[in-house]
Amino acid sequence: MPTYTAPTRDARFVINEVLDLASYGNLPGFESATPDLVDTILSEAGKFTAEVLAPLNRSGDEQGCTRHLDGSVSTPDGFKEAYAQFVEAGWGTLTAPEEFGGQGLPHVVGFAMEEFISSSNQAFGMYPGLANGAVSAIIAAGSQEQKEKYLPRMIAGEWLGTMNLTEPQCGTDLGLIRTKAEPLDDGSYAITGTKIFISAGEHDLTENIIHLVLAKTPGAPDSSKGISLFIVPKVLVNDDGSLGERNGVVCGSIEEKMGIHGNSTCLLNYDGAKGWLVGEENKGLAAMFVMMNAARLGVGIQGLSQAEVAYQNGVTYALDRRQGRALTGPAEPGEKADPIFVHPDVRRMLMDAKAFTEGMRALALWTALEVDMTHRAADEKDRKTADQLVGLLTPVIKGYGTDKGYEIATNMQQVYGGHGYIREWGMEQFVRDARIAQIYEGTNGVQAMDLCGRKLPSKGGAAIQAFFKLVGEDVGAAKDDEALAPLADKLEKALGEQQAATMWFMQNAMQNPNNLGAGAHHYMHLMGIVCLGLMWLRMAKVAQEKLAGSPEDKAFYEAKLKTARYFFDRYVPDAGALRRKIESGSESMMALEEADFATAA
């Protein structure tokens, strides 16, 4: 059975020491987020996830969800009780607005908590995770009445929520939606259609589920400009807040999947279900994107989370399992064999994991702080700058974070050798669970196009230029420091590769947009390397400063410096290769015809 320990020390390092959260105390909502409170929250969250959620991860995978003949769905044993504890402790209220019963804490705390939840039990975490997305959309686009009716119960965790986008014929391309919304006399709509792949679409955790559903009103434009967003509660809510009749939405089936078996992935049939328009007609996509962007960051954190828990168990096994001898001679001559930890190739996989998880955690938490800035910075200009940066980083965190998360989970399974392939060891579950994160909330190919096709050219490249400036400033400052200069030099080189690739896009995408599409995925990875490089440079700087003061946990800071060196040795060389691939353009990629792909017998 795999185990999990929430990496609270490392989260505190990033939040308190690298990001210096305390220095933002003058911003609304931050004043109460003192280091003491943050420590307490992280520590309690660590306990809850390790003690309550982690023990249900394997059993939830084995048992899965069960749909009954009446369309109701049971979650795996223990999920209901764990969710009751989650609600009781108020874990869903952390970052929600105070006016609807939330605690209004900074997202940087919420993101750390999200990682712990997802590491301990990704399938469980998706139930409150999807509800968060629904809450964001109602906050952003709902009426005051809708907010008052739904948000307090959703934020308290009494009700959960979902996002309903996908239909059998329609995934990425939301213009193809067929679900209909017919206006009724009372101002509501009758929603009819079939939605698929609805995570947490039906379950027994709460007595109501608030579905947010994309549908088309009569005569709406036949494109993504004709989509509207509706609130469709599973159980209708009376004016006094009590639950009324069951609405016309039923779970028709649940999917048999590769992983995340503890989460019910539903086909939902809407048959004249009563729904209420959120925001304006035909503007549903914009409201949905609010929810999607939050969800994409959450999915990126899922990538990190599976890498982290797989890493922890990889370390345990590497120290326990004995096979062969160190290349430099027996490390433990009294034993018949050394722990496989001594083998460089095992260490390579562990270091790849450590360099990724710690770098990615820093990137996610830094972005969380920027998310807070988009709402809370005093200055309008600062809010806009933050918004631009978050928009740029979101596809990188989702796409690079989940590609690497899957790769790391796979490598940690590899550390186990044959035992990694056996279900009872639990390592293969991490791989199967991690796999979905590369697919949902927009496949990573979609993320790459969001980054390169939308975010890069937006406002004349303002966001990417600001990012380059920011990295350049850190590089410049570090170059004056003897110890940091070698790291800064390597980051500068990687930055140069990214800048060159960006320039190449500018010069070649106009004449043929396929040149952009052909390089987008590689660019996303190239930017992921630069982002993690920036984080490692910042972490190394803090570690070095701390070491100058002879801190108590000297080993922690020394390990940071060593891991930073590893990152620059083993991750950064890919930057040049990615640039060269991008610069090879679309010609050979698009050269073959349809028929050339057919297999000839």
Add this chain to the structure above:
Amino acid sequence: MPTYTAPTRDARFVINEVLDLASYGNLPGFESATPDLVDTILSEAGKFTAEVLAPLNRSGDEQGCTRHLDGSVSTPDGFKEAYAQFVEAGWGTLTAPEEFGGQGLPHVVGFAMEEFISSSNQAFGMYPGLANGAVSAIIAAGSQEQKEKYLPRMIAGEWLGTMNLTEPQCGTDLGLIRTKAEPLDDGSYAITGTKIFISAGEHDLTENIIHLVLAKTPGAPDSSKGISLFIVPKVLVNDDGSLGERNGVVCGSIEEKMGIHGNSTCLLNYDGAKGWLVGEENKGLAAMFVMMNAARLGVGIQGLSQAEVAYQNGVTYALDRRQGRALTGPAEPGEKADPIFVHPDVRRMLMDAKAFTEGMRALALWTALEVDMTHRAADEKDRKTADQLVGLLTPVIKGYGTDKGYEIATNMQQVYGGHGYIREWGMEQFVRDARIAQIYEGTNGVQAMDLCGRKLPSKGGAAIQAFFKLVGEDVGAAKDDEALAPLADKLEKALGEQQAATMWFMQNAMQNPNNLGAGAHHYMHLMGIVCLGLMWLRMAKVAQEKLAGSPEDKAFYEAKLKTARYFFDRYVPDAGALRRKIESGSESMMALEEADFATAA
């Protein structure tokens, strides 16, 4: 339901046109392997695998194997009948020696067949696959009596066989084996111990199973130098060849695994089972390596096979599924959306797959020809040269081939978006099945050390120097050709990176062997790129020659040239990055202490 078409046209291209098998007609066994016969075999094998084995792949995965209370094991529905057809058609006899009832055909034909079997149903293919390994070991090390007793029935497929190496405490490090072999008065041994992860260890396909078992005789050295190899039949064989008593080996359990559910992975309990020594006492490892090297090539082909079948289905879906529009404007304006085939990022994944599968097929078949040369070349020197080359290529085919096979299978699942994660589409099975190939027959980390620690330094680097020379000669010849020169230039550059990395090992591994271990995995991938580059250069050369003659299937050869260009554009840039990673050495990789890997709460 996924489908499969055996790529016989491509196999014929490699065998007849690139390798020019007909030109080897003067060698024993090759005279009968005329292009006509090869075509017939490939075509029949293609039909058998597509029509009989492929339809059982999904159902075999869903149903899995069942162990009954008496220790007997049932294979999935249909496997028994399919195996009977396999035997009836004589598919297991292709390359086996004629003196024991085989057809004595070149391995190049057998390898092509192995790919088809594994693509259509990897779990099924493992039953005869493991038996092949057992046959190789008996041929290499068994007595004449043993050969006569077992080989004809095994080659005919009447009996199957297994390899028993692993024990709970002992995987890679065979010195840790505890299974005991006590000599009996009649010259046989009593085998007692527990073996785990025994593929095809118990089943209902044949009435006997010939286990090849590693065990220790009394007083044997406490290391890998004290291991002996034994034949332990499931049912004892009387002197007249009839089946006698049941031997003392029982399947204690079958493993629940991530994939290859159609194959029974057994824990076998040996309780004084009667066994017969194969070859000399304490020389079991050498005999086992004969079988292992054959098996490693087979596992490399499994990597190719899962990539191939996943690719075929990826293509089908990409042409069928419509989402979004081409970046260059609607490709099919009459439809509501274009096939996702138009998107460069989808094309990237398809082209990565095509460039890998076709390159890897050529590499596997070229190596198969060299395997034949080790036995059949007229000249002793040529046999040795071939043996050296096969030894060098084996870990690359296994390690690089299966790492890429898994990656490609994952990418083809990605083409399906959300549907790729759903079991019924079958794409996630390819990923789960492909995963094992990176692990068994020596993890890919073990392959990397076999390549770098054993094969590179062997005989003063003779094998790698010969390989460099061979690549250099092809590069040199191609440089004179205007069309091929750009490809040759890129291969030359990649070769230069590999040579530099090799030199770096020579200069740095003596002083610290961890410098070798730290770079071994990257080196294996670097060499994989050079190997596939060599294959693509050769295939491009043949394609160009054919095109000069205005052949009927012009499009086939043009596609080869275009895919070759893609390979050099998108695979080869990694060579430089891998070299730089290798040259960063082991310092940062090995810098952390055990305690630094612990997660601090």
